[in-house]
Amino acid sequence: xxxxxxxxxxVVVQGATGRDGSFHTKQMxxxxxxxxxxxxxxxxxxxxxxxxxxxxxxxxxxxxxxxxSILFVPHxxxxxxxxxxxxxxxxxxxxVSEGIPILxxxxxxxxxxxxxxxRMIGPNSPGLISPGKSKVGIIPGQIxxxxxxxxxxxxxxxxxxxxxxLSHAGFGQSTVIGIGGDPIIGTGFIxxxxxxxxxxxxxxxxxxxxxxxxxxxxxxxxIKEKMSKPVVAFIAGQTAPPxxxxxxxxxxxxxxxxxxxxxxxAFRDVNVEVADIPxxxxxxVKAKLS
Amino acid sequence: xxxHEYQAKEIFRKHGIPVPWGEVAETPEQAKKLAADxxxxxxxxxxxxxxxxxxxxxxxxxxxxxxAETAAGKILGMxxxxxxxxxxxxxxxxxxxxxIYVGVLMDRKLGxxxxxxxxxGGIDIEQVARETPEKxxxxxxxxxxxxxSFEARNLAFRVMPDADSAKAAAKIFPCLYQAFxxxxxxxxxINPLIVTKDGEVWAIDxxxxxxxxxxxxxxxxxxxxxxxxEAPEEGEARNSELSYVKLDGNxxxxxxxxxxxxxxxxLIKHHGGDPANFLDxxxxxxxxxxxxxxxxxxxxxxxxxxxxxxFGGITRCDDxxxxxxxxVKGSPPPIPIVVRLTGTNEEEGRKIxxxxxxxxxxxxxxxxxxxxxxxxTPGGTA
Numbered sequence: 001x002x003x004x005x006x007x008x009x010x011v012v013v014q015g016a017t018g019r020d021g022s023f024h025t026k027q028m029x030x031x032x033x034x035x036x037x038x039x040x041x042x043x044x045x046x047x048x049x050x051x052x053x054x055x056x057x058x059x060x061x062x063x064x065x066x067x068x069s070i071l072f073v074p075h076x077x078x079x080x081x082x083x084x085x086x087x088x089x090x091x092x093x094x095x096v097s098e099g100i101p102i103l104x105x106x107x108x109x110x111x112x113x114x115x116x117x118x119r120m121i122g123p124n125s126p127g128l129i130s131p132g133k134s135k136v137g138i139i140p141g142q143i144x145x146x147x148x149x150x151x152x153x154x155x156x157x158x159x160x161x162x163x164x165x166l167s168h169a170g171f172g173q174s175t176v177i178g179i180g181g182d183p184i185i186g187t188g189f190i191x192x193x194x195x196x197x198x199x200x201x202x203x204x205x206x207x208x209x210x211x212x213x214x215x216x217x218x219x220x221x222x223i224k225e226k227m228s229k230p231v232v233a234f235i236a237g238q239t240a241p242p243x244x245x246x247x248x249x250x251x252x253x254x255x256x257x258x259x260x261x262x263x264x265x266a267f268r269d270v271n272v273e274v275a276d277i278p279x280x281x282x283x284x285v286k287a288k289l290s
Numbered sequence: 291x292x293x294h295e296y297q298a299k300e301i302f303r304k305h306g307i308p309v310p311w312g313e314v315a316e317t318p319e320q321a322k323k324l325a326a327d328x329x330x331x332x333x334x335x336x337x338x339x340x341x342x343x344x345x346x347x348x349x350x351x352x353x354x355x356x357x358a359e360t361a362a363g364k365i366l367g368m369x370x371x372x373x374x375x376x377x378x379x380x381x382x383x384x385x386x387x388x389x390i391y392v393g394v395l396m397d398r399k400l401g402x403x404x405x406x407x408x409x410x411g412g413i414d415i416e417q418v419a420r421e422t423p424e425k426x427x428x429x430x431x432x433x434x435x436x437x438x439s440f441e442a443r444n445l446a447f448r449v450m451p452d453a454d455s456a457k458a459a460a461k462i463f464p465c466l467y468q469a470f471x472x473x474x475x476x477x478x479x480i481n482p483l484i485v486t487k488d489g490e491v492w493a494i495d496x497x498x499x500x501x502x503x504x505x506x507x508x509x510x511x512x513x514x515x516x517x518x519x520e521a522p523e524e525g526e527a528r529n530s531e532l533s534y535v536k537l538d539g540n541x542x543x544x545x546x547x548x549x550x551x552x553x554x555x556x557l558i559k560h561h562g563g564d565p566a567n568f569l570d571x572x573x574x575x576x577x578x579x580x581x582x583x584x585x586x587x588x589x590x591x592x593x594x595x596x597x598x599x600x601f602g603g604i605t606r607c608d609d610x611x612x613x614x615x616x617x618v619k620g621s622p623p624p625i626p627i628v629v630r631l632t633g634t635n636e637e638e639g640r641k642i643x644x645x646x647x648x649x650x651x652x653x654x655x656x657x658x659x660x661x662x663x664x665x666x667t668p669g670g671t672a
Contacts, residue, residue: 076507101474101504106402106433114434140602140633155549157601160633161654164601181548183398210549213398236552239537239559240568247533247548247570249503250398255416260556277560278553279655 001201002130002175003150003192004092004121005068009134012037012057012066012090014073014081016048021072024138025049028070031141033134036064057088068092070127070136075099078123082108086118094136095122095186102249105184112186120186121179124248126156128177139176147172149285150196152189153208154181154215154248158236162208162281169282171289174202181248183212189219197227204230204288206281207272209263211237212251216263224270232284233267233274235260291500292339293514296379298478298496301511305469307462307480309493312381321362324380326355331383334361339519340371341414348375351383376518384494388451389482390459391415394431394467396476396501403431405467409449411482437467451485458491459483473511474504523586530582532571539564540594540665542587542625544580546571546601546610554599557654563662566593571610580613588624595626597661599654602633609635611642618646626664630657 011028015021016038026049029035037060038048044055054060057069069085071078071094078097085093100123112118121128127137132146143160145167153159156178163176174196179187189207196202205227209216216235223231238260240246242253253259264274275281299309311328314337315321325332336348343349348370350361358380368375389412397404408426410418418425427448431437442463443456450456462483470478479497486492505512517525527534533548537555541563545551548570555565567587571579587593600610610631618627630651631639643650649664651657 075503099503099506101507102396102476102501103403103433103471103474103504106396109401110432110434143633153549155547157545157547158549158553160601161550161553164632183396184401208549210552215398218399234553236549236556239555239565240552241535241537244535244568245502245533246535246552246568249501251548251552277557277655279653 001199002133003195003199003202004128004175004177005130005134005136007034007133009068009136010034010036010064010066011136012039012060012064012069013051014039014057014069014071014085016040016051016053016072017043017046018072022048024072025051027138027141028135031135033136036066057084057090061088061090066090068094068136070094071097073097079104079108082120083111086112086116090118093118093120094125094127095120095180096125096127096138097122098124100182102182102184105182109184109186121177122182122186123180124182125180125185126159126178128175130175131173137178139178143167144176145172147174148201148203149173150199150202150205151176151208152192152196152205153178154210154250155208155236158278159208161278162206162234165279165282166206166285169286171282171285174199181250183250189215190222193219193222193227193231197229202229204232204285206285207231207233209233209235210248210251211235211240211246211253211260212248212258214258217266220266220270220272223272230288231272232281232288233272234278234281235263235274291502291505291515292519293498293500293511294337294339294377294516295335295496296337296377297514298498299493301469301473301498302466302493302496305465305472307465307469307493308491309496310382310384312379314377315362315380316366316377318359318363318366321378321380322355322359325352325358328380328382332358332380333383334358334365335379335381336365336368336370336375337377337379338370338373338375339516340373343370346370373519384484384492385487386484387487388455388485390449390484391418391481392459392463392466392483393477393479393481394470400430402433403467403470405429405431405437405445405463407445407449415481431467436471437464439464454489455485455491462491462493473498474501474508475499476501523589526582527569527586530579532569532579532583532586534586535568536590537565537567538592539566540592541661542566542590542593542596543599544569544571544583544587544596545599550599550601554597554654554658557658558597558662561659561662563665566590577609577613577616580610581617584614584617593625594666595628595661595664597657598627598629598631599657600631600633602631602636606634607631607636607639608642611639614648615642615646628657628661628664630654
């Protein structure tokens with residue numbers, strides 16, 4: 001098992017014929033992901049790396065039975081692409097695009113909640129990977145190993161760094177998921193923790209948070225109340241100055257709220273160990289799993 | 291992005307919110323002329339991206355033109371929370387009978403806009419939230435519908451002192467929401483909205499913060515950016531699609547990805563050093579981006595060593611390596627550069643770097659330790 005995606009996941013790539021879409025379609029195929037369709041309006045009938053291209057997500061779903069979509073479209077088209085996927089009955093949409101206005105995302109989330117059963121991951125997410133089974137997104141597959149550690153993170157490359165350490169130390173992963181660095185995202189820490197808790201393959205969860213918002217604090221509360229599996233954490237941004245956006249739109253300490261210190265304390269208060277530096281996460285995992 | 295009060299007031303005016311007369315002055319003489327032409331008492335207000343202007347002496351009442359000149363003379367050039375005041379707003383002084391707080395912000399936890407009103411206006415709303423949270427009335431606006439008239443009325447009747455002012459405020463609240471939505475704001479605030487002794491309702495202060503992600507499609511708002519309010523390198527970085535925040539330390543860092551960049555800064559601190567900056571070169575980095583990043587960091591005279599921490603996902607290590615080589619070509623690096631490359635095409639990347647003076651490191655910990663040591667060694671050789 002794993003969460004959200006596995007060997008049976010059928011993926012449609014929205015924007016498959018663009019530069020990034022084409023590159024990552026190939027990467028996903030090489031990893032073993034079952035990419036069944038691409039979508040680029042006006043290019044129906046073409047093939048990209050052997051995958052049939054359709055004019056719409058609806059056509060792609062009808063012809064191929066795709067259930068999961070990944071977007072490689074410029075940010076100004078991303079909202080429409082998410083809505084298109086939801087309207088076509090896609091159950092999981094992964095939004096890699098960065099730079100979507102927050103109000104647009106608030107509207108999308110409200111609309112998804114009102115009108116569909118679609119789950120969105122992102123925006124500003126590297127996607128997710130269930131090692132050895134499937135990857136949907138841009139996470140480099142070669143640094144992952146199949147195993148029992150679930151990883152959930154607001155970051156991209158920091159997640160790779162941590163997963164790299166885990167794999168080297170012999171701790172493979174059930175699923176690694178980047179939930180995205182924006183202030184409003186489709187799937188949060190708690191949603192993912194709930195899935196990991198229910199997944200028989202996952203034995204432990206590594207949570208990688210960062211400054212901004214209160215998602216980590218809420219995750220800490222959830223862990224205390226609802227989780228039986230061990231969780232270890234890392235929080236980035238201890239040296240970030242207040243009031244400044246640190247790359248991610250969501251990574252900002254505002255009005256004295258959202259500091260790394262508060263988040264670390266919230267976890268320690270519920271007996272979740274927090275690594276002081278990324279390379280020590282492995283030590284915490286080792287201590288819990290042996 | 292922050293905009294100034296006078297700019298926010300202009301947006302409010304366009305959206306039908308009653309804002310009293312006011313104009314901007316950059317010299318005491320201009321302030322004097324504005325006040326003289328207006329002919330009634332004015333308030334002179336510092337235009338600077340910092341809260342607590344009043345307490346810092348940045349807001350002064352002036353009965354006439356001479357006083358306005360004196361007040362502007364005191365305020366212009368003043369430093370408020372480290373920022374120099376370069377402009378003042380000269381605006382009508384009003385007779386205040388009641389002060390109300392009105393604001394709308396993008397609430398992360400809610401996942402949408404939150405409208406807030408309070409009869410405790412005119413003071414720091416964060417203080418009200420801490421000490422007397424029951425005095426703040428909140429309403430989650432449906433972003434697909436906006437703030438509807440009856441919703442605005444219900445809020446207005448909770449905080450306005452009488453029925454007439456409540457009816458007037460109920461017309462203003464939806465305008466404020468619209469100003470917020472049409473500007474891609476993350477915050478739009480009137481503090482205070484006042485009722486005068488004659489029963490008129492006016493917005494006498496205005497604050498807006500803009501979601502940077504909305505600026506692409508709002509060129510008229512992007513144009514309001516005050517270049518004086520940020521370090522010049524930050525503007526250059528933004529134009530090259532790099533995220534850069536200047537800090538006070540001496541270890542310059544170039545990292546791909548915001549989370550890894552923050553973790554790198556933290557690790558520098560952990561190993562006893564001080565980061566000079568946050569710099570994320572982003573996912574699809576090109577050699578040009580790396581070159582720009584290097585130029586920005588070289589411009590910071592505090593920097594004593596530079597650390598590249600690249601974990602390739604979309605970013606190709608050979609692209610980064612080519613960028614570094616390009617940036618130092620022709621002259622040896624004036625400051626030591628430690629490079630850690632892991633991920634896509636890392637072998638090619640290392641080959642390219644192998645022919646240079648750059649200092650390789652295999653892991654993030656090793657790279658950070660080397661960079662911190664080099665920053666502390668006079669002359670730059672460890």
